[in-house]
Amino acid sequence: MGRRTGSGRIGIADVALKAGVSHATVSRVMNGNFTVDPAIAQRVRDAAAELNYQPNPVGRSLALGKTDTIGIVVPDLANPTFQAILRGLSMAAAQDGYRVLIADSSEVSSEEAILAGEARRRCDGLVLCAPRMGDAELEELAPSLHPMVLINRSTTESRVPSLEVDYSQGVQELAEHLVDLGHTSIAFLAGPARSASNRARMAGLDKFRAAHPGVELRMLEGGSSFETGHEAVDEVLASGATGVLAFNDLVAMGLLSGLHERGVRVPEDISITGFDDIPFARYTTPPLTTAAVPITELGEHAWHSLRALIRNAEAPEEESTFQPRLEIRGSTGPLAK
Amino acid sequence: MGRRTGSGRIGIADVALKAGVSHATVSRVMNGNFTVDPAIAQRVRDAAAELNYQPNPVGRSLALGKTDTIGIVVPDLANPTFQAILRGLSMAAAQDGYRVLIADSSEVSSEEAILAGEARRRCDGLVLCAPRMGDAELEELAPSLHPMVLINRSTTESRVPSLEVDYSQGVQELAEHLVDLGHTSIAFLAGPARSASNRARMAGLDKFRAAHPGVELRMLEGGSSFETGHEAVDEVLASGATGVLAFNDLVAMGLLSGLHERGVRVPEDISITGFDDIPFARYTTPPLTTAAVPITELGEHAWHSLRALIRNAEAPEEESTFQPRLEIRGSTGPLAK
DNA sequence: ACGTTTCGAGAAAACGCTTTCTCAGGATTC
């Protein structure tokens, strides 16, 4: 086309001109190619330094066919869990010279496919974080997104590594813990219906129920936020449960706060557990008993899987499951007589 | 060069071939150029749909000279404040079809210049968030980063809008609030020395001190994390202050937690204030009195400024100051006799 | 001293697009 030649920024041509060599030679020097005369190389480096030349990454990406960037799509950037994954991913990727592009679907599952596709095209790989889309759509989308790694979701597409947290196991351990403390009436304050991790918790509780016929276990509708927990106080109290398994730490904290306002003592009157062990969990009053998920590490791991995929186009299939670790703190205890 | 022609992905050439037209026509159709015969346009669209063609954004970026991406560099992605800014920015930018690339300097100020430069080259604009670098370096860097907007920092470079929170005013209001409650011995648990916002708070407290000669105000060394607050308990108690202005909500929460462990009652024995009004602040026990900063909105505003800069290469200089709003909750009160 | 390798650097193609330039063919005008 030829809008205006000699755009504002200085390019490889300017350096070449100044050093009295060709584009090609400048490129070779900038990329540490040693088939260039040391004296000339130095002249090029001087010219580059003097002009403060920095190669244009877009041109580079086009020529090289890679962007040194990966994308992550999350359902909600306000959620501490996704923030932590993003952080782990970003730190780990930065270590290897990769940047990360974020996309937030705002829990709108119909946006996910579009965002994921766009991000993927701009990047060398993708991390799809707890997608809310249906299984069928995920199956269909997966091949076109490769290389990609899934978090808290899986697919039959064999090239897609899947990193999952064993919510089923975690919630069972929390429930067991309550039983050990003598609780026989337990309530589960559930998460969003679309959430796969909520379904996993449900499945875990089914197992628990089968193993403990004597324990009464009620399911309560809920959500994933503070507000959910805060608003659920009445329902929880009405249920008569003495132990409550909140969907996650946020919900547990909202509940804690609501109970405190009502003058209900924790854990004397009622025990509360969370899930995730977000940084704040240990600083609530009382500190929250929860199932610790190594979230940041999960983000790190996601990068390592993705890196493998990007490097060897054929990386080994992988299915990692992260086991939550029971973190017993002050929000659970035996019922005070 | 000619590595292998016909890379895996399908490109504009494939569509052109299938539709029996030239590259140019496909491009025109894809970009909604109406100088194309409707019948041919339809043929192209059909071919594109059938091949599931999506233009390669890198090629597009190179030709168009824009990436539809902006960068943000933050000192620490673990900090809720920066997370909120990122979120506000990301949501607002997405609304206009822009993506965001993140860079975390991990509080290493020497990394900032490099990260900022790299991000800027890959993007159409940059948000530099509370940079830790020195004033001189910031001055020097600013022109090369344009278009850029600064958060919680300013520069003499006129083209750089600067969005600042009036920490000075906020901390004064918090201090006044404590005085109104009858406190005459106050401590400030300071933040990181390199932080410009900490210096702003210090300046505010100098004014406060001048206006209230009768009030005793002590400065305590601190930091910006939970741990800082938690570890400062002894020092705070030793100071004899009955009102504590914590650097931010995180520090305040750590302090709250530490005091609770010691059996010190808040606010009966000591009043605590935070700063920022992070989402968790209202759910502590007692809920935290703090100065609410509209952080997410700040991120949004950053996008709007940056957008203006990107659109008109010559946007009006701008200096926005955000006023914190006093949020009085349960962590402050009169001293119990 | 001459043919053969080796070496180093420039020319040019390629990456995948957008857009200007150009030009054939049909519509319009006198």
Place this chain on the structure above:
DNA sequence: GAATCCTGAGAAAGCGTTTTCTCGAAACGT
């Protein structure tokens, strides 16, 4: 009916790199 104006689409240039091709010159061996 010929000169002129549109219209629409292909050819080609350009975005800023990297890399292959190519080729002159220097180095080598006999």
